[in-house]
Amino acid sequence: MSNDEQQTQNPIRRFINERGLVLLIGLAILGLILICVIGILLLNTLNQTDGADGSGGTPTPIPTRSESDAVQEEAIVVGVSDSTTVSVTLDAPSSLQLGGQSFTVQTQVLSADGIWSTAGIGDGTAVWIYGSIINYVLGLPVAGNNRALIEQMVPGDEIVLTMRGGGKHTFV
Structure with missing residues (x-):
């Protein structure tokens, strides 16, 4: 080659x-x-890296609370009407008033599957769903009078929820 x-x-x-x-x-x-x-x-x-542990950086400051800050603090949960501020700890509702009618409120615990119903609830009774993320979820039985009452409601009508502790929440 x-x-x-x-x-x-x-x-x-x-x-x-x-x-x-x-x-x-x-x-x-x-x-x-x-x-x-x-x-x-x-x-x-x-x-x-600055220091013996090698973590480096600057630490995040932690705010401290003074007594003057606590007095000026706003409420965590604010009401949606002119009524008092809604508390984070719930007081069970006892009656619901809407459209000139009053309903007694029965408590119903939200089950694990999230299903609830107004079946078996008599006239003049509303159901309060306890255990939901929203504080006040209420249901009325599907009856002729209740359906007509809700259909007649217009923006601006008040719904008053009276609590067992005596407090009232007005929703507009």
Whole structure:
């Protein structure tokens, strides 16, 4: 086999032989760039850690409460009407007034599957769903009088919910 045949069979070896010095310089420059990048990253991480535990950074300030702040604090839960603020701790409702009619309120616990109904509830009785995310979920039985009463309501009509503790919540 002649020398020309060997060069055509191994182009990589021929490339290295012809451009060996250029390839060596290119690899050296690439290596220096990588060393510089790694050095910069190491310096940045060393400068950021401050302290024996190596956690670094500045701690998040925790607000402290003074007595003057507690007096000026607004209520967490605000009512939707002119009535008193709705409490986070619930007082069970005892009666519901809407459209000139009064309904006694019966408590019904929300089951795990989230299903509730007004079936078996008599006329003049509303159901309060205890255990839902919304504080006051009420239901009326589907009776002719109740359906007509709700359909006759217009924006601005008041719904008054009287609690067992004596408080009243007015919804408009």
